[in-house]
Amino acid sequence: MQFLARRENGFLARRDVDAVEEMDKPDCDPVLLDRTYSQFGLINATVAGWRRTWAAQIRPRLSSSRPSTLLDIGSGGGDMPRAFARWAARDGLQLSILGIDPDDRAHAFATSQPPVLGLTFRRAFSTELVAEGLKFDVVTSNHLLHHLAPEDLQSLLADSEQLSRGIALHNDIERSRLGYHLFSLGTLPLRRSLIRRDGLTSIRRSYTAAELASVAPPGWEVTARFPSHNLLVHRASDA
Template identity: 65%
Template sequence: MDFLARRDEHVLEQMDRPDCDPARLANTYRQFRLVNAVVSGWRRTWVSRIRPVLSTSRTTTLLDVGSGAGDIPRAFARWAARDGLALQVTAIDPDERADAYLRSLPPVPGLTHRRAHTADLVAEGARYDVVTSNHLLHHLDAAQLGGLLADSEALAGRLALHSDIARTRLGYPLFSVATLPFRDSFIREDGLTSIRRSYRPAELRAVVPDGWRVETQTPFRNLLVHRA
């Protein structure tokens, strides 16, 4: 698989196209919850990184960036409520289609969402205890990545966590086979494209500024960490 030897930052995911099929996009949003539950590793990161900074008495604020279908921030709000922890989650995404999908879902206590960029929040002087994102880094070009990390430093009072796919020769065929049952959506096609666009740990370390640490997680993941 020589095509995985180098990150392909020019290939475009179908759901990033403004004219992509809306029915397949809606199915993709619906299927994200199942896929992310298996591959994203956020439950483990929640237990080890986020839950320890939360409190039962003081409300902690969390910003989730590029929330897409919203399954990750919705899970954060549910997990906090189940653990009796005071957490207020804000989910943002600049895509009007993602925003419309989120607005179509039943509300979750402790979660709000808005259509916005991180730069909008920085301009407003907003601050959050924790900033997170899932599967966002590989979508960004170099300038956008630098902007996201600078904004995250400005917005996160305690901790920023950006979790993403790590490109591997094993992960590509495993994902290809595992997602064969997902029909009428972009899950399989865009997931394989995402792997081609994603960083290996050393590649990510080479482009992030000082103060950010790249950690590896299983299966096939990078976790970008910044502590204020």
């Protein structure tokens, strides 16, 4: 009983940095991977909280008369850039969006979907865009930070500061028991993809708000968001 109690107390106490998501493996089943990309839209619409962030942080920076630009880093299958494009069109805003991802498989899936006006995808790292001197009004990423090694996280945040002339918003999962158990139950029907398996691995790899704040450079602010998410924000005017 004491052994079981110790195990329970230690569950999710630390980041499981050695856990690897199936979709990050080069030999990942391509059928399962494509099914996973196709289901990300549903998952992100349910748990990621971007509609609230769009309304509070992004939409006020855009205009119906002046063109604006948004860069989504690690765009995966492209569901979030597509959502941003829909919301901008709905709100009558001029917005050009670039989604980047270095993974050939993600890029192939994203570009295989129906085209959206004002949205383009590119297979690239953020460092390549920095080297090209590109700037964007808004820089975003979704569920990316927990994938990165410590040095890659610092590189991403440095690139985000260079690429953004307005605001950078990195939205990621927060590690918690409640989030783990709710996601485990809520995704039980999604058995023909990697959503459940990799999602639980992602939670084990993810940061708490305090952990993320401790590794974020000066000028970045962490806000814990419901349900079980962290929003890491940098405003160019604050630098």
